[in-house]
Structures are given as structure tokens and as C-alpha cells.
Amino acid sequence: MKIIMKSTLLAFAIMLTMGNGFSQEKKVKKLSDDERMEWWRDAKFGMFIHWGAYSIIGGERGEKIAGGGAEWAMDKLDYTIEEYEKFPAMFNPELFNADDWVKMAKDAGMKYIVITSKHHDGFGLWDSKVSNYDIMDASPFKRDIIKELAEASRKQGIKFGVYHSIVDWHHPQAQGNLYPNYNAGQKDQTVVNPEFPQYYKNYLKPQVKELLTNYGDIDVVWFDGDWIADYTTEMGKEMYGFIRDMQPNTIINNRVDKGRKGMEGMDMEGNFAGDFGTPEQEIPATGIDEDWEACMTMNGTWGYKPDDTKWKSSEDLIQKLVDIVSKGGNFLLNIGPDGYGRFPSQSIRRLKALGDWTDANGEAVYGAKASPFDMPEWGRYTSKDGVIYAHIFNWPEDGKLKLNKAIKLKKASFLSNTEANISLDKTSEGVILQLPETSKEEFVTVVKLSL
Incomplete structure (x- = not known):
């Protein structure tokens, strides 16, 4: 068997002679x-x-x-x-x-x-x-x-x-x-x-x-x-x-x-x-x-x-x-x-x-936290700084997106299309968003929910 390995003594000799190459010289603040x-x-x-x-x-x-x-x-x-x-x-x-x-x-x-x-x-x-x-x-x-x-x-x-x-x-x-x-x-x-x-x-x-x-x-x-x-x-x-x-x-x-x-x-x-x-x-x-x-x-x-x-x-x-x-x-x-x-x-x-x-x-996504709600059938929620983000995987055929009833909504807007309007319908089962079809994205559409 051909062994491509230097001897232990040589390895440690090199480690000793390299000096600064094998030491952390700078003082690092321990976080x-x-x-x-x-x-x-x-x-x-x-x-x-x-x-x-x-x-x-x-x-x-x-x-x-x-x-x-x-x-x-x-x-x-x-x-x-x-x-x-x-x-x-x-x-x-x-x-x-x-x-x-x-x-x-x-x-x-x-x-x-x-x-x-x-x-x-x-x-x-x-x-x-x-x-x-x-x-x-x-x-x-x-x-x-x-x-x-x-x-x-x-x-x-x-x-x-x-x-x-x-x-x-x-x-x-x-x-x-x-x-x-x-x-x-x-x-x-x-x-x-x-x-x-x-x-x-x-x-x-x-x-x-x-x-x-x-x-x-x-x-x-x-x-x-x-x-x-x-x-x-x-x-x-x-x-x-x-x-x-x-x-x-x-x-x-x-x-x-x-x-x-x-x-x-x-x-x-x-x-x-x-x-x-x-x-x-x-x-x-x-x-x-x-x-x-x-x-x-x-x-x-x-x-x-x-x-x-x-x-x-x-x-x-x-x-x-x-x-x-x-x-x-x-x-x-x-x-x-x-x-x-x-x-x-x-x-x-x-x-x-x-x-x-x-x-x-x-x-x-960046800096976002886990969803405080169960997974909806249409996608996922993420949260950050008091805002909930609704990630739509499955666009509703009638354009009506039902939110978790625990969400007390102030405003809804598309993350990548801020000009589009989203109408809100507050029901006893929770808020329902009426989504314009023209705002549907190719893979995942994100709606920003201000609480």
C-alpha cells in the first residue's frame, strides 16, 4: 500500500517551527x-x-x-x-x-x-x-x-x-x-x-x-x-x-x-x-x-x-x-x-x-422567525418584527385567501408588487383576502400582513 502521509514527528516539527501560522495572534472578543x-x-x-x-x-x-x-x-x-x-x-x-x-x-x-x-x-x-x-x-x-x-x-x-x-x-x-x-x-x-x-x-x-x-x-x-x-x-x-x-x-x-x-x-x-x-x-x-x-x-x-x-x-x-x-x-x-x-x-x-x-x-426570509400559526393549506407563514408574511404556494382558484383567525389585520400588501390592491373581508372565521390574479408570481407569492 502506498501511504501518502508524513511522519508524526515531522508533522509536529512543522507545527512548532511555523509559529504564528498555527496560532491565533489577534485578540478576539468572545461572544x-x-x-x-x-x-x-x-x-x-x-x-x-x-x-x-x-x-x-x-x-x-x-x-x-x-x-x-x-x-x-x-x-x-x-x-x-x-x-x-x-x-x-x-x-x-x-x-x-x-x-x-x-x-x-x-x-x-x-x-x-x-x-x-x-x-x-x-x-x-x-x-x-x-x-x-x-x-x-x-x-x-x-x-x-x-x-x-x-x-x-x-x-x-x-x-x-x-x-x-x-x-x-x-x-x-x-x-x-x-x-x-x-x-x-x-x-x-x-x-x-x-x-x-x-x-x-x-x-x-x-x-x-x-x-x-x-x-x-x-x-x-x-x-x-x-x-x-x-x-x-x-x-x-x-x-x-x-x-x-x-x-x-x-x-x-x-x-x-x-x-x-x-x-x-x-x-x-x-x-x-x-x-x-x-x-x-x-x-x-x-x-x-x-x-x-x-x-x-x-x-x-x-x-x-x-x-x-x-x-x-x-x-x-x-x-x-x-x-x-x-x-x-x-x-x-x-x-x-x-x-x-x-x-x-x-x-x-x-x-x-x-x-x-x-x-x-x-x-x-432573512431574519425571519418561525410561524406562530399552524401551516395553512395554501402555503406557509413567516414572521419578523411584528409582521406576518403569507407565502402562497397554491393560489386560490376564486382568489379568496383565508387567513388564520388569530391574525388581527391592519393592512395587506404584496411584497413584490406594492401597487396592487388587496381587499379585506373580515368574517367570524377570520380575515379573507381578495387577491387580484394579475399579482400571482411564478413560484411563491408573498403577502405582507401588517397587524
């Missing part, structure tokens, strides 16, 4: 939890980016297609470590432009970005001194992607975060000794690597430290791979404190620990580390009185997979954004760029539709 979470709670909408060596595979190997996400190609398509190492050596995305990526996110109405610094395959998108299995050493590209995206995000006023996998199919002290089923530990908790504590101490933590000390403020740290038995709740709590010591105001998801209930994403009963829950590919049926963020794909895969053509419509994505906000959550919507560094055209079209809608209706 309270509510202050620290404020920007994230107001942002509501972010971009997830799954990108790496797997993006040139596209989820296919001969006639075989990876089931599930294409980012799992190493496991699902039965690549040995030596076979898979050929893909980082070919990963040369010359069309990647960090400024363009961030601009597309910003134009779509997204307020933050989370990029995969290292997925389960173990290949890093930054200049790591702990390992040479990264973009600078194992790839011909030789540009620090995390650095470029972090700088582009700050320049355009977008918050920046990193996804980091606890799992590592390449490292021999993690899952790199489990071929042909690198992820056996997901379903069988008896499958462990007794050397995992050394990987955690000498590789995982030092790489996280690089990301938290060499790239300025990291606004979100998004962990994954918490399901393996090797990773313990004690490790998770230690990792959480380790990060907060370096960057006290960073926000960290609950997958840093062992508490989440599967795809539901929220924590079990108990004392677990993490700042927000992570429902995956699903939206809770009702609101949750905790911070949470639903992460979703635009089609069915996180990584680039041209064979997957089951794209969610722009209407569906906009309605999902509204549904999530109405229940008090955030929406982290995924993009899977190809191996050249391009967003798929299907993703670009949907980002454009989301941007057009949020340009007109963002007031009802």
Missing part, C-alpha cells in the same frame, strides 16, 4: 452564544459545495454506477487506495474561479458557503503540512482552494465555512484498512480500527487546527462521519472545545459529537456538543425549538454525477426554503461542481431562479 449565532440565525440560506477528486469520476466505473452519492465513489465502486490515488493525480480543475463561485452564491440570495475541505476519501483541498495527500502535493493543480474561496467570500461579504470528514478511507489508522468496504463501520458498530485514537490525535486534530489557524475566521465548521464506532463522544466534546479555543465565535454542527438521530439530524436526549442540528434530505414536519439546518441536494447526489438527472424544480427549491424558514430552520443547498471546476448548468438555472425570488421577497 455569548446568542451573539455568536445571530448572523447564522438571520442568514437562513447557504450554499453547500461537495467537490474533490471524486468529481472527475462522476459516480461511474465502466458499466457500474455508484449507488447514492457520487462522492462515495471510492467505497461504492470498489477502488483500492492505490487505484483511487490516480484521481487526485488527475484532478486539475483549471476552470475553477473562486470569485465566480462566490458571486453565484451571493446572487442566489445565499449568505454563507460551506465547502468540503476533506471528504471521506481523505483528499484535502488545502495546503496541509500534516499530509501530502492534498491539492498542493498529490494534484497537478497546486492551488489552495480553501484559501481562494475564503478570500473570495470575505471580499464579497459572504460567511465562509468548511465541511470536514471524521472518516478517512485513505488513512491506514482510520478506515484505510477496511477495503473493500471502507464504510463497514456505518452499519456494523463492531467494525473498528484499534489505531483510530492515534489518527484522531496525530492527524485529524492537526488538520482541523490548520484550517482554523491558517485561513482567518472560519464561520462554520461542519463535521460528518460521526457514525463510526471508533469516534467517541469524548472525542467529539474534546474536538468542540479544541475548535472553540482557537476560534471562540465559530459555529459547529452537532455531528462533531455522537448525539444526532440519523437523517433526522437532531440530538437524542443527553448532553452533546454542537450548535445546531442537521436534518439531511428532509424537513421536520413541524418547527423545532432548537437551532437546525436542513441540508439538501438539487438532484439526488452531493458530488457531481451526470447520470443523476432527477433535478428538483426551481419551484420546489423555493418552496423548501420557505417551508424551512417557516419552521425556524436554515437551508443549506448543495452544488456538486464537475472535475473542471464548473457548476452544472441545471444548478446555475436554479440558482438564478432562487436569486430572482429572494431579490423580490427576501424581506420575508
Whole structure:
């Protein structure tokens, strides 16, 4: 087995000699939890980016297609470590432009970005001194992607975060000794690597430290791979404190620990580390009185997979954004760029539709709170600063929109068409709005309700 890893002694020698590169020199005001979470709670909408060596595979190997996400190609398509190492050596995305990526996110109405610094395959998108299995050493590209995206995000006023996998199919002290089923530990908790504590101490933590000390403020740290038995709740709590010591105001998801209930994403009963829950590919049926963020794909895969053509419509994505906000959550919507560094055209079209809608209706989303009312049949409510916003998914055939009877209405107006008149009919069952058909929008129409 070819192991692309520097020795532990060399790694720590480098950490010691780099000095300021591995220390937080500036004094940072430590915010309270509510202050620290404020920007994230107001942002509501972010971009997830799954990108790496797997993006040139596209989820296919001969006639075989990876089931599930294409980012799992190493496991699902039965690549040995030596076979898979050929893909980082070919990963040369010359069309990647960090400024363009961030601009597309910003134009779509997204307020933050989370990029995969290292997925389960173990290949890093930054200049790591702990390992040479990264973009600078194992790839011909030789540009620090995390650095470029972090700088582009700050320049355009977008918050920046990193996804980091606890799992590592390449490292021999993690899952790199489990071929042909690198992820056996997901379903069988008896499958462990007794050397995992050394990987955690000498590789995982030092790489996280690089990301938290060499790239300025990291606004979100998004962990994954918490399901393996090797990773313990004690490790998770230690990792959480380790990060907060370096960057006290960073926000960290609950997958840093062992508490989440599967795809539901929220924590079990108990004392677990993490700042927000992570429902995956699903939206809770009702609101949750905790911070949470639903992460979703635009089609069915996180990584680039041209064979997957089951794209969610722009209407569906906009309605999902509204549904999530109405229940008090955030929406982290995924993009899977190809191996050249391009967003798929299907993703670009949907980002454009989301941007057009949020340009007109963002007031009802950013900084909005969960609905104080049950979900109406015709759509959703959000609230902000004493105002209720009615998001109409299903336009009433007769133009009559019945509001919750608890709403004491003063005035109603369309958010994107302030010139249109809405007549009010106050009944014993509640206020009924008479909506002019000419004000119906393509995907979701928003009515501002002044109380």
C-alpha cells in the first residue's frame, strides 16, 4: 500500500517551527452564544459545495454506477487506495474561479458557503503540512482552494465555512484498512480500527487546527462521519472545545459529537456538543425549538454525477426554503461542481431562479422567525418584527385567501408588487383576502400582513 502521509514527528516539527501560522495572534472578543449565532440565525440560506477528486469520476466505473452519492465513489465502486490515488493525480480543475463561485452564491440570495475541505476519501483541498495527500502535493493543480474561496467570500461579504470528514478511507489508522468496504463501520458498530485514537490525535486534530489557524475566521465548521464506532463522544466534546479555543465565535454542527438521530439530524436526549442540528434530505414536519439546518441536494447526489438527472424544480427549491424558514430552520443547498471546476448548468438555472425570488421577497426570509400559526393549506407563514408574511404556494382558484383567525389585520400588501390592491373581508372565521390574479408570481407569492 502506498501511504501518502508524513511522519508524526515531522508533522509536529512543522507545527512548532511555523509559529504564528498555527496560532491565533489577534485578540478576539468572545461572544455569548446568542451573539455568536445571530448572523447564522438571520442568514437562513447557504450554499453547500461537495467537490474533490471524486468529481472527475462522476459516480461511474465502466458499466457500474455508484449507488447514492457520487462522492462515495471510492467505497461504492470498489477502488483500492492505490487505484483511487490516480484521481487526485488527475484532478486539475483549471476552470475553477473562486470569485465566480462566490458571486453565484451571493446572487442566489445565499449568505454563507460551506465547502468540503476533506471528504471521506481523505483528499484535502488545502495546503496541509500534516499530509501530502492534498491539492498542493498529490494534484497537478497546486492551488489552495480553501484559501481562494475564503478570500473570495470575505471580499464579497459572504460567511465562509468548511465541511470536514471524521472518516478517512485513505488513512491506514482510520478506515484505510477496511477495503473493500471502507464504510463497514456505518452499519456494523463492531467494525473498528484499534489505531483510530492515534489518527484522531496525530492527524485529524492537526488538520482541523490548520484550517482554523491558517485561513482567518472560519464561520462554520461542519463535521460528518460521526457514525463510526471508533469516534467517541469524548472525542467529539474534546474536538468542540479544541475548535472553540482557537476560534471562540465559530459555529459547529452537532455531528462533531455522537448525539444526532440519523437523517433526522437532531440530538437524542443527553448532553452533546454542537450548535445546531442537521436534518439531511428532509424537513421536520413541524418547527423545532432548537437551532437546525436542513441540508439538501438539487438532484439526488452531493458530488457531481451526470447520470443523476432527477433535478428538483426551481419551484420546489423555493418552496423548501420557505417551508424551512417557516419552521425556524436554515437551508443549506448543495452544488456538486464537475472535475473542471464548473457548476452544472441545471444548478446555475436554479440558482438564478432562487436569486430572482429572494431579490423580490427576501424581506420575508432573512431574519425571519418561525410561524406562530399552524401551516395553512395554501402555503406557509413567516414572521419578523411584528409582521406576518403569507407565502402562497397554491393560489386560490376564486382568489379568496383565508387567513388564520388569530391574525388581527391592519393592512395587506404584496411584497413584490406594492401597487396592487388587496381587499379585506373580515368574517367570524377570520380575515379573507381578495387577491387580484394579475399579482400571482411564478413560484411563491408573498403577502405582507401588517397587524
